[in-house]
Amino acid sequence: MDLRIFTEPQQGASYDDVLRVARATEDLGFDAFFRSDHYLRMGDGNGAPGPTDAWITLAGLARETSRIRLGTLVTSATFRHPGPLAISVAQVDQMSGGRVEFGYGAGWFSAEHAAYGIPFPPVKERFDWLEEHLAVITGLWSTPAGETFSYDGAHLQLHDSPALPKPAQARVPVIIGGHGKRRTPALAAQYATEFNVPFSSLPDTSAIFERVRAACAERGRDAGELTWSAAQVVCCGRTEEDLSRRAAAIGRPLGDLREHGLAGTPAEVVDALGRFAEAGVQRVYLQVLDLADLDHLEVIASDVLPQVG
Incomplete structure (x- = not known):
């Protein structure tokens, strides 16, 4: 099972804070560093020092890391025009030597749109x-060099785009996820290389996977081509004192984290990951909410990662 570190910088983190976590992610042997794409803190507080832009951040990390995969869970389709976004992602992929993965969704957090006029x-x-x-985005990336790309949709029209630049990868992985019952599975079956279920119970995760498998069958696509993943908040400690301290730091009751996340001693977290693996999960994004606690990553890397990797 791949373990990836997933952060929420809009909750209050500078680029330097994010860089420290990304470097620790790489040094400790995790597969990838991902971040959310949000412009407003969720919950209490003002989110100081303020949000950092996801793709500007990933461009910096592309030059300051060398191994880990880099991406978003998930970029919102409401935030950026697709043509310029295809250019940005392709450029970051080039800057990273082909390590970018592209999580994309419809957007959901109305308050951040109101706050920034989106x-x-x-x-x-x-x-x-x-x-x-x-x-449009996948079409631009996949257009052969020297040819042009056009698109005539209800909302978008592109005419003879040179479809440049190209990503370093022949195919940038596209991650689609969520809880939608109809359109999300259909889009995943058509475009995704990975399907992600965020912050859901095992029964719900399995049910959502089945909807996507059914959509793949309807489209005539082999569901085995997809990587199946989940995202869960993590709170791991070798002692109850460590666990209680980490839960308090992120403002979550430890009992709630144990019931609705990956929380507990390393052995408990390994057991929980094993249950996800039995449900078909191949990759887990560990949502780390206290970006100052690099010891947390060290515990997971030393006591959990070797048992599931």
Whole structure:
């Protein structure tokens, strides 16, 4: 099972804070460093020093790391025009030597849109945008060098784009996820290389996987081509004192974390990961909420990672 570190910098972190976690992620042997793409803190507080832009951050990390995969869970289709976004992601992929993965979704957090003047249409329209954006972004990347790309959609029209630059990878992995019952599985079956279920119970995760497998079958795609992943908050400690301290630092009751996340001693976390593996999960994004606690990553790397990797 791949273990990846997943951060939420909008909760209050500078680029230097994020860089320290990314370097620790690489040094300690984790597979990848991912970050959210949000512009406003969730919960109490003002999120000082303020948000950092996901793709500007990843561009910096592309030059300051050498091994780990880098990506978003997930970039919102409401934030950026798809043509310029395809250029940005391709450039970061080049800057990293082909280590970028592209998580993409319809967007959901209305408050951040209001705070920064970003249009936030109803959910159906957001999914309409997402569907066209995926067609355009993947179409631009996959257009052979020397040819042009055109697209005539309800919301987007592109005419004879040179479809440049190209990513370093022949195919940038596309991650689609969520809890949607119809359009999300259909989009995953068409475009995704990975499907992710965030912050859900095992029964719910299994049920969502089945919907995506059914969508793949309907499209005539082998579901085995997809990587199946989950995201869960992590709180790991060798003693109850460590666990209680870490839970308090992120403002979550330890009992709640044990019930609804990956929390406990290393042995407890390994057992929980084993249950996810039995449900078909091949990759887990460990949501680390206290970015100052690098010892937390060390505990997971030394006591959990060798038992599941």
